[in-house]
Amino acid sequence: MSGDARADAPVICVVGARPNYMKMAPIIRALAKQDAGMRTMLVHTGQHYDVAMNDRLFADLGMPRPDVNLEVGSGSHAVQTAEVMKRFEPVIDAHGARAVLVVGDVNSTLACALVAVKRDIPVAHVESGLRSNDRRMPEEINRILTDQISDILYTTERSAHVNLEREGVAPERVVFVGNVMIDSLRANVEKAPRPAELLAFAGMDERRIARGYGVVTLHRPSNVDHPATLAGIIDALRDVSERLPLVLALHPRTRNNLERFGLIDRLAAEGFIVLPPQGYLEMLGLMAGATVVLTDSGGIQEETTALGVPCLTIRENTERPITVEQGTNTVVGVEPDALRAAAANVLAGGGKRGRVPELWDGHAAERIAAHLSAWLTEREATEL
Template sequence: MVKGPRTVICVVGARPNYMKAAPIVAALRRSARLAPLLVHTGQHYDPDMNERFFAELGMPAPDSNLEVGSASHAVQTAQVMMRFEPVLDSAPDPIVLVVGDVNSTIACALVAAKKGIPVVHVEAGLRSGDRAMPEEINRVLTDQISDLLFTTEKSAAANLAAEGIAAQRVHFVGNVMIDTLVANLPRAIPPAETLATAGQIPAGRFALSTLHRPANVDDPVVLGRLLDCLAEIGAGLPVVLPLHPRTRARIDAAGLTGRLDGTRILALGPQGYLAMLGLMKAATLVLTDSGGIQEETTALGIPCLTLRDNTERPSTVEFGTNTLVGRDPARILAAARTALATGGKAGRIPEFWDGHAADRIVAVLEDSF
């Protein structure tokens, strides 16, 4: 009896996962030996944003939506585990593929590992060295229970070896985020269109900023200082600031809305992938605390100042256009002035960030399973 393709359950939970999973799902759909089943945990649950991202990335509608929603880390992780187990029970001989480092990643990996189902982790081995970050805990634990670990940069292999993970489980395949960027760059929405829709059009050049890490937005003092920094940069160069809903809520709760008044900070609502890609592509400078944007700016050759003291993506600093500047206002402003005066840090694209990482992943999966 001829068996059909083996099911690979691809898990997404938050918007950064969509860009990582989209090229993998597409590559699996081209395989004769493997077939994707897309599960959305609902960790990010805004319908408009979810539908916009899925449509822009050409992803099929999820085969299953667990509709977990927002909660504390413990409650959210537990809910994902409880709701994911029946999905596994209904799939014959599945493989579970998780991406990134969100709560859904560790939750679904843990359920699969306890049931003896193979676990595949895409974007394995990245480490910030900061255990205060919930994402760091998710990364370390997911890697420990994964059967196959796919890495985006060579430094990840050393991290995994130091944690006792056998080299034969690790495969350096490149960065699936860049697969998505390469595929969609011709479709990026021009900044003028995005900003006109928001009723705000800066003349000529602009900087782009995003803020969402708890260390940056949960403390009103830190958040206020960062907004003041952006306002000072904006005096010379308008700053486009798409606001994560959580960041907007923190600004409002801290009474910091007035810090945006009378400045050249152009505060926008959450943007879709193609709009953000267009803004990044055209920006003179990017200031962010996002891991994904560190990678995307390196691929685009755009100078990036990361508003953190550490990064789990060291290749963006070693090879790319990224500079760690922390949260000190004086350091941020000095780095911004230097970047604007000199054109910013030049870099090169890391190895295998070439748009074909998903094909390499599926080739290994076909060989392994």
């Protein structure tokens, strides 16, 4: 066995930001069900560090508490990535690793993959091959680099294989397994609170809810860090809210910038129902009952496709093209008039319903666990 990749060591599963939890929870459960159970260690880098929200998400997802929390916190992309690497390497020193499993495209994903590959430990990357083709997005850089250094690349859609082939990734390293985000959604959607339960305390009665509402999430720096862009989006949403009440689960970054730019009063419109950040189950309930979801989140594009709810993506591109080609997603950009027009089209009955993509069936984690177990066993046998 080479390097620190010992057969008696755990598979280290890394999470760093909230979307990672939804992807990792079903994988950890599936690994535990493999023959004799695969020993895992859950490492939370602390890249997202809202303790109350983290606790709530772990509980919602039935996820074990992390074995290790690196408590990295915020910082520039360079500082955060470097700090994760510095704090993750001693975990390898202390415990070894049979493999390191990373998900998504956050700084923690790339940082822990880099530490592992330099220690000759196999890296498995879940959600490989997704590309926005916009290298101004830090996540795009993380995606490309993590895929280049990973040993096994698990994909959610077949277009990812085209991207990886173009980038020179050997096809035998790539495995199409489906979407683990949808595993979590299917396991939890029936547990989600009804919209009436969630919105009653905000003064929205059942009759109003029954007439329809939209859900808005907005957090991407390119949208919320620039006063003119943020003002234009909020003004367009105000216009939409005159026809359809909009529920805003307001991200802390967005709230802070609205206050800093003097825009917070624009949320006082009658059609806005402003909520604090919501738990996973609460967001599922809100989205499942919505007429339309307006978002700049990648994961929500996938969840709305699985739920059959029209989604308007407030970005110029998406790394999840299958949600547009087969699902319910429409990429509308950030121009206010384009957002108004797209929302008007949905309200006129033009929203997309789409279909659920291939292998978004709630069993992606089982396929990952079965493949990873067999792959590691074969690899270790050849190195004895």
